Amino acid sequence: MKKAYIFPGQGAQFVGMGKELYQLGGATKDLFKKADDILGFGLTDVMFEGTDEALKQTNVTQPAIFLHSVAMAYALGDAFLPEMVAGHSLGEFSALVAAKALGFEDGLRLVAKRANAMQKACEEQPxxxxxxxxxxxxxxxxxxxxxxxxxxxxxxxxxxxxxxxxxxxxxxxxxxxxxxxxxxxxxxLNVGGAFHSPLMESARAELQEAIQAVDIVAPICPIYQNVDALPHTDPEKIKENLIAQLTGAVKWTQIVEHMLADGATSFVEVGPGKVLQGLVKKVDRQAETSSAAV
The missing domain is CATH 3.30.70.250 (Malonyl-CoA ACP transacylase, ACP-binding)
Structure with missing residues (x-):
């Protein structure tokens, strides 16, 4: 019996996100202040009181979801004892921070750089x-x-x-x-570009150097990564997969299948929304149907 923690990606944002976590105070509140300082703009203001349109901007959306997810993991405290983690696209960065493989500051800087690089790639080719x-x-x-x-x-x-x-x-x-x-x-879909495709190559190349330079250590539990859906703990392999993620497919169905096969009995979504919970149920239902048919 294992507990899996899963982290959402772009699209889970909503106005007001993270406000309850901010109001908890302490180390959780400090994360929001630190994020504003690192990014050089009032991310928390947009999250708490901005417009839907402002929150949809890629350079805002991605750091906002990352911050919300990591703050929720912090708020869980001792209750956050993952035996496996995974994140959908952007959520992979949140998962790495929660699993103590990547520092919060480094993670936020990478997410911000990723968002800007993706936005630039979208503008280069509709x-x-x-x-x-x-x-x-x-x-x-x-x-x-x-x-x-x-x-x-x-x-x-x-x-x-x-x-x-x-x-x-x-x-x-x-x-x-x-x-x-x-x-x-x-x-x-109403999105800015062809994410997770060869058309993101310029973004991948831009992010590669930053990922290679950042300090990633072995996580406290395996992270199931998007590009191959397999569990990883080796820092160099984790980096390699993060770089490949921008132009590679998000294999979420396969990730959930592998987590279930490896003993996951409960999935906890850490971050805004419950989209991933719904996807997990559909994958699990299909797995049960397939087993019954054998």
Whole structure:
């Protein structure tokens, strides 16, 4: 019986996030003040009292979710005793800090640099993402490979829900083909660019040097990383996977499957929202159905 802690990524933000944690005072409150100082702007003001539009900006969203998640882990105190951790995309940085592999200050600086690099890559080449519902992953993968534009699977969220990422024309073509193939929905997302695709290469290159230079130590428990869905404790391998994450797919379905296979019996979402809890239930339900069918 193991407890798994999971950390959300971009999209979990909401106005007012983190305010209750800030009001706890002490070391938790200090994190918010420290974040404002490191970033050089009032992140907490935007989190607590800003607008939805302001909070949606990538350079705000990513540090905000990271700060909220780490503050929640701090607030849990002695109750936070993870035996395995994982984070969805951005959440991987939160997971590393919570698992004591990465310092808060270094983690926040990396997240801020990541957000700015991703924003710059989006501006260099207009691109987007789309959620594909109701098709097997293999079908989505096959159709993406047939499109004569950059289109790749980006987020394996749960069985029957795969987000694709690519050029504007490529996503349009893929959505049409996937709809013809029987997708229940092929919904273009309101995002700034093609995250977790080759179109993020300039961001990956920019972040690589910063990740290689930062001090990462062995975590207190295995971290299941996005690019291969496997548990890792070796600092150099963790760095390698973090660098590859920007252009590689988020294998969340596979992460949850591996955690379940390795003995996870409960999942605690640390951060804003409960999106990951819903995805875990769908993966777990599919695993139970598959076992029953054998």
């Amino acid at each position: 691109s987007t993402m789309a959620a594909i519902l109701g098709l097997d992953d293999a079908v989505v993968e096959q159709i993406c490979s047939q499109v004569d534009e950059v289109v790749v699977p980006a987020n394996y969220n749960c069985p029957g829900q795969l987000v694709i990422s690519g050029s504007l024309a490529g996503i349009d073509k893929a959505c049409a083909l996937l709809t013809e193939a029987g997708a229940k929905r092929a919904l273009k």
